[in-house]
Amino acid sequence: MSKFPNLTLFGGGAIGFVALATIAVNFADRFVAEMPERADTVPLKIFESPEPEVAEAPGGILVGAANASDGAGANYGLGRAALPEEIAAWNVDVRPDGSGLPEGSGDVFTGEQVFVEKCAACHGDFAEGIDNWPKLAGGDGTLADEDPLKTVGSYWPYLSTVWDYVHRSMPFGAAQTLTADETYAITAYILYSNYIVEDDFTLSHENFLEVEMPNADGFIVDDRAETEYSIWRTEPCMENCKDSVEITMRATVLDVTPEEEGTEEASMDAPAEETVVEEAATEAPAAEEAPVETAALDPALVADGEKVFKKCKSCHQVGDGAKNRTGPMLNGIVGHPVGAVDGFKYSKAMAEAGEGGLVWTEEELKAFLAKPRDYMNGTKMSFSGLRKDEDLDAIVEYLKSFAAE
Amino acid sequence: MSDTFQGKGTSRRAFLRGGVAAAAGAVAAGTASANSPDPLITEVQDWASGLGAGVDEVPYGLPIEFESDVIRRNVEWLTADTISSINFTPIHALDGTITPQGCAFERHHSGAIELKKEDYRLMINGLVDTPLVFTYEDLERFPRENHVYFCECAANTGMEWAGAQLNGAQFTHGMIHNMEYSGVTLRTLLNEAGLGAAGDLEDKWVYVEGADASSNGRSIPMEKALDDVLVAFKANGEALRKEHGYPVRLVVPGWEGNMWVKWLRRVEVMDGPVESREETSKYTDTLADGTSRKWTWVMDAKSVITSPSPQMPIKHGHGPLVITGMAWSGHGKIARVDVSKDGGITWETARLGADGANKALTRFYLDTEWNGEDWLLQARAMDETGYVQPTKAQLREVRGENSIYHNNCIQTWHVKPNGEAENVEVS
Secondary structure: OOOOOOOOOEOOOOOOOOOOOOHHHHHHHHHOOOOOOOOOOOOOOOOOOOOOOEEEOOOOOEEEOOOOOOOOOOOOOOOEEOOHHHHHHHOOOOOOOOOOOOOOEEEHHHHHHHHHHHOHHHHOOOOOOOOOOOOOOOOOOOOOOOOOOOOOOOOOOOHHHHHHHHHHHOOOOOOOOOOHHHHHHHHHHHHHHOOOOOOOOEEEOOOHHHOOOOOOOOEEEOOHHHHHHHHHOOOOOOOOOOOOOOEEEEHHHHOOOOOOOOOHHHHHHHHHHHHHHHHHHHHHHHOOOOOOOOOOOOHHHHHHHHHHHHHOOOOOOOOOOOOOOOOOOOOOOOOOEOOOOOOOOOOHHHHHHHHOOOEOOHHHHHHHHHOHHHHOOOOOOOOOOOOOHHHHHHHHHHHHOOOOO | OOOOOOOOOOOOOOOHHHHHHHHHHHHHHOOOOOOOOOHHHHOOOHHHHOOOOOOOOOOOOOOOHHHOOOOOEOOHHHEOOOOOEEOEOOHHHOOOOOOOHHHOOOEEOOOOOOOOHHHOEEEEEEOOOOOEEEEHHHHOOOOOEEEEEEEEOOOOOHHHOOOOOOOOHHHHHOOEEEEEEEEEEHHHHHHHHOOHHHOOOOOOEEEEEEOOOOOOOEEEEHHHHOOOOEEEEEEOOEEOOHHHOOOOEEEOOOEOHHHOOOOEEEEEEEOOOOOOHHHOOOOOEEOOOOOEEEOOOEOOOEEEEEEOEOOEOOOOOOEEEEEEEEEEOOOOOEEEEEEEOEOOOOOEEOEEOOOOOOOOOEEEEEEEEEOOOOEEEEEEEEEOOOOEOOOHHHHHHHHOOOOOOOOOOOOEEEEOOOOOEEEEEEO
């Protein structure tokens, strides 16, 4: 659709990266915290007080002594001291010098297993990325090309960023569920996918800084002050600024702009569609499908289920116009044969279970969603499961509220 | 001029509500004169006779149904998923400077979460004298400030680097909003925890993160943290919306929107940057030679004409026309905005709706006449530092076409004789 298909501005959650950086470079860079030159701003006086304790730093930045405050002076006695356990729970960032890394290790082979189970639904078995989801491998040497491929291997300057991000924010929809060892293993596998380590490699807190990321030296600190501001701070031209002007490109030729929504025509159409859906729904039980329980739904439970479904939304759609995404669309799933949503490519395990006659009754669905991979060894679904019975009841009630189309 | 840019390409998109054909008919009208009395005046209308809605009908109001097309929109092909994605403010349909929260763009990395005030905690830790935990109530007991600031995503206009692509100001420039924030300065909170333990502050940083699954952590130099960064809990007078970080977000004036961490849960004082995912693999600007700029925080001066524009064709025929748009700069105040109708050959200075405000949107107007000419409309902002908004060619000369972020080039709309406007690139 886009003429610039690789202009992916917002990857879902990318992992990744790799590097050329030596330990020394990583380490040094952390402390080279100089500010970009900011010729435009007058040095800021940070603290205004009758006798400001102010020292001019070499960089021209004026910083006040620690206990100075803005005006009124200091402390309000608000808040409470953070407990060590609380700090430990939240202070999990990992930095280029490896500080913040917990003890642990993981090898490429284990990493592949964990990756296929928990990451591959979006990032692909080989970290090659599915659809618009981030590619984590490849792209070596493409950064100066017309369409650079920025991956962990080709772009990310610090390995710490991979570990930190995977551990903190992945998998998408189940963040902060990976153990330290799993994170080391996934990181090792991503490195392997980028040909940065061999298949017998084990990554640990001890050898973490030995990994060299290919693009570690590929970054410079913002230099706009020298390369741009000095040129563009001029008196602008007002007349005869150029000889002629021609249109060189038009957006309508590409035709990638979304059609406007919210117009009167669109809202007029909606009720008609709903009617059709309802009719289809009432017909469905008469067909050969397994009978769906027709008992009235519990609205409160459906509402609870809608909240629980947030955990599922990144991969599954329900409702009007629901389509297969990373996972199959789920309209009418309760009572539906397993592995049989049109057009979805199931794991072998799921497809075979369906061929064997398994049906998603409420009980089967709850058993699956409680521990997906225990229930269906080999499923592509990376979701770790719903622990609470009330969540299982709610999600099934919610799914029952979406009839087959 | 019209020889050099004839409107060859016809838009394949139907115009909003078919207004343009009617406008074309009205073009010849000139000064209006009525041949027959207007029934809207001569006949008693329903609304002038019957009754309207009571005060108990809408406890919290939404815009009237006739404005139902003034909404955020997203571009489906841009991202893999709408949960980690962005939508666009309908800037083409707004005026003034304040963006209503309900149509201000959203950008989430793991979706907009629902976090109650009672469940909210903010931790200050790291190189501080006493690591602290604040509740939401605690924050409301510190001295409070109000400031209006723009928040622009670093990727605003990012789809236009390689050429004119999206046909509407909403899509080319809509990753921006401008609100009045109420909150506590980050400086106040850092001083409450005490910065003695940090020693020399000149090379120190703060790392800020959110409570959502992405956490979206970013490192900010201490100089900025102690300057004008706000920990905000109200916008435009009311609580932040869920999608903008309810109950508490960070406001980092003039700097790229990604640093305005939503659902702010932790501020750590550090002796170096974390080099998180959002400040290495994303939000870094790759140059033509393959090296990339990092720490490109400031949003340079920029402007765009919001009307006329592709979503706002001229429907009223020839004669008086108000050209309007908005300008902003992360370096401070907007000093001046110039407008060109001929693609940058000649310029005239627009009228500012009000004096430029620090790191906030400025509205500009050019009160002019249009008589069916082809126009190549452009706006060019200047800020108080003397920085002049560059052309796309100037930007490309320095950065190439792969920077993705921080595209603040001059935008061109081709206004055609029938009043339509199209996003074009010019020589």
